[in-house]
Each structure stands twice: as structure tokens, then as C-alpha cells.
């Protein structure tokens with residue numbers, strides 16, 4: 446794992462956006478794996494600013510998102526589908542039918558995961574996957590204890606993840622209990638991975654990531670086995686490690 450140390454959230458976002466832009470310049474029909482949550486918002490803002498200024502085109506780009514809540518309609522403002530449109534897709538020239546998010550009808554919809562796997566395989570896999578990390582070490586919504594062999598499917602969110610995401614909902618009861626997420630094996634098939642880590646809340650998990658062995662209690666630890674992972678972390682996130 447290569448570590449890029451940056452000053453703050455803004456610098457992390459700038460460096461991440463540059464990595465995505467370079468990927469698209471090198472391969473205009475790249476398959477990008479995208480994340481939601483608070484961490485990549487600044488990165489998407491830099492991509493939009495670059496698109497507005499330099500017209501970097503996304504016409505041939507295909508995106509596959511990591512995850513989506515089960516039980517929220519696409520037009521629900523808390524859904525990741527809505528988030529992606531608001532934060533990125535509506536502001537660049539990517540065709541709507543090039544943007545994919547997993548989607549499950551209900552928590553028993555096992556076929557949804559299999560279909561998403563097939564889709565990713567038919568696209569040739571992700572060229573570049575952007576990841577955030579949960580305070581408990583999850584990647585995608587693969588919570589501690591998830592098998593490293595997992596593929597896309599329905600996952601139950603831990604109470605701590607639901608609490609961390611409650612900030613986007615009016616009440617805790619509204620936070621979905623389940624999501625559909627790319628599996629860990631799915632994420633590991635990406636040719637390149639960029640993990641974004643910002644803020645003091647992530648300092649403990651980043652420290653664990655560097656010091657722990659590879660084990661399923663810390664899902665992100667599998668990244669140590671991947672040949673092309675770059676972690677972009679800011680000073681607050683690095684405050685325990687350094």
C-alpha cells in the first residue's frame with residue numbers, strides 16, 4: 446500500500462480528483478468504481494470544477510457504485526442513487542445509462558447481487574475503485590467479520606454504521622438496516638484502488654490498518670494483499686499513526 450500524506454480534506458480531495466482525471470485521460474472508457482458518504486464529496490467537486498473549466502469528458506466512462514441502501518427508492522434524497530446524481534452525475538457529461546448502482550428489492554433479493562457481479566464482469570471489472578473506510582474498518586458496507594471471499598449481496602448494517610450514517614436522516618429509525626454492497630472479493634478485483642481517509646474520527650482505524658495483520662475483523666486489512674493500492678490520508682487521519 447502506497448501512502449500519500451496530505452495536509453487536509455481539501456488537499457486529499459484535490460489529489461484524489463487528479464488520480465481520477467489521469468485515469469480518464471489515459472483510458473477514456475475507464476470503468477470507475479465510486480463511493481458515497483462524506484469523504485468523496487470534495488473529490489467530486491474537484492471533478493466538476495475540472496469538467497466546467499477543461500471539459501474533461503465522461504462520455505465514454507462507466508461507473509459502478511459500491512453500495513446502496515435496501516428499501517429506499519432511487520428518488521429518495523437519502524438514497525445513494527440520488528446522492529450520486531446530486532454530487533456528480535448531474536454536473537458532468539456522463540450518459541445516465543453508463544452509471545450503475547446495485548439495487549435490491551428487499552433483504553431476500555439474492556439475485557440482485559448475482560446480477561451486479563455479472564454486470565461488473567461484463568464491463569471487464571473496475572479500472573479504478575475509490576474507497577472510503579468506516580470507523581470500524583468496513584469497505585463498501587462489508588462489516589467486520591465479512592468473508593474476504595464475499596461477492597455482491599445483501600448485508601446487515603451494524604449499529605455503529607447506522608449511527609455514523611444517522612446524520613443524513615431525520616431519526617435513527619429511518620436509517621435502513623440493510624444495504625446491498627459489492628463484496629470484498631469484488632472490490633479486490635479492481636485493477637487500482639484509491640482509499641481516501643480524512644479526519645480525526647478515522648485516525649484509530651487508519652492506525653489499526655497499518656499495524657494489524659490481515660484478518661476479517663478488519664475488512665480493510667485485505668487491501669494489503671492488493672498490488673495497486675494508494676491511500677490518501679490527511680494529517681488528522683494520520684494523527685495516531687504518526
Ligand code: F6R
Nearest residue numbers: 480481482483484577578579585
Ligand atoms: C460508501 C461506502 C462506505 C463509506 C464509509 C465511510 O459508498 O461504501 O464504506 O465509504 O462508510 O463513510 P464516510 O465517508 O461518510 O465517512
